[in-house]
Amino acid sequence: MARCFVTRRLPGDALDRLAAAHEVEVWQGELPPSREELLAGAREADGLLCLLTDRIDAGLIAACPRLRVISNYAVGVDNIDLEAAAARGIAVGNTPDVLTEATADLAFALLLAAARRVVEADAYVRAGRWRTWEPGLLLGADVHGATLGILGMGRIGQAVARRARGFDMEVIDLRDLEGLERCDFVSLHAPLTERTRGIIGREELRRMKPTAILVNTARGPLVDSDALAEALAAGEIGGAALDVTDPEPLPPDHPLLSAPNLVLAPHIGSASRGARTAMADLAVDNLLAGLAGEELPHRVV
DSSP states (O other), X not given: OOEEEESSOOSSSHHXXXXXXXXXXXXXXXXXXXXXXHHHHHXXXXXXXXXXXXXXXXXXXXXXXXXXXXXXXXXXXXXXOHHHHHXXXXXXXXXXXXXXXXXXXXXXXXXXXXXXXXXXXXXXXXXXOOOSOOTTTTOOOOOTTOEEEEEOOSHHHHHXXXXXXXXXXXXXXXXXXXXXXXXXXXXXXXXXXTTTTTOBOHHHHHHSOTTOEEEEOSOGGXXXXXXXXXXXXXXXXXXXXXXXXXXXXXXXXXXXXXXXSXXXXXXXXTOSHXXXXXXXXXXXXXXXXXXXXXXXXXXXX
C-alpha cells in the first residue's frame, strides 16, 4: 500500500477508489495548501494528485524522495517542472479530452456575453435603469457571419470552431498570429509555454480591429494584463472576456477590474458536473496505474 497526497477534495467518488487501494491524505482547506503545507503533505508520498494551483517545481520534487507519480487534475501541466520529474523517473499524467466540450461551451458563452453585452444588460436591469424599449440601447456586435480567429487549434480550439460554424462564422487558425487583423473575435486555446507567454501584448492588441473582442479560456499569462487594460481603456479593441487572468485571481486594485467592456469569470472553463467528475476519474486512474508500475492512461512524461 502506497501513500498518496491529494491537494484538494474532488467531485464524484474517484477518491474512494484511490482510498480503497492506498493510504490517502486529502487537503481539507478551502484554499490551496501553502508551499510549506504542500511540502509537508508530499514529502513522504509515493503519489501526488495536484491541481494547477499547486506549484510542483524542482525544489519540491527534490524534497520528496519517495515520489513515483504525479497526477495533475488539469490538461495543462505548466505548474509542474517536467524536466525535474523526468530526471527522477517520475511519471506525470494529466486529464485531457473529458473537459474539451465544457471548456468550448464556456468560451463561446463568453464570446456571446461580450458581443451582446449580456453582463452589462443584466446590471442595467437590476439597477432599475430600464424604462422602455429603445432602438439604441446596449447595441452589441454581430456574431453570426463574423470572423473568428483561434490561437491554438487543439482539441478545445477545434471544438470552439465547430460551434462557430453553427453561427456561419469564418474561422481562421491564427498560427503565428497570421490574419489577426481580419478577426472580429479572437479566442485563445494555446498551452502556456515560454513561446506563448505574453503572446498577446501591446503590439498584437494594436493589430486587432478596434471593434474586435478577445476571449481567453486557456491560461492567463498568454495575455499581457497591463497591455489589455490599457487597450480597453483607450478603446483600441472592442472588448474582452476572460476566464483566466494573470495574476489569478486579480488583486482588488488591478486595472483590469476597472477596465470597460470586460467580462470576467473565475476560471470555470471545465466547471460542469460531468467534466469535473470525469477529470477526477482520470486523475485517479493515472495515479493508480503509476503506483502499480503500469503505464499511465494519460502520460505527459
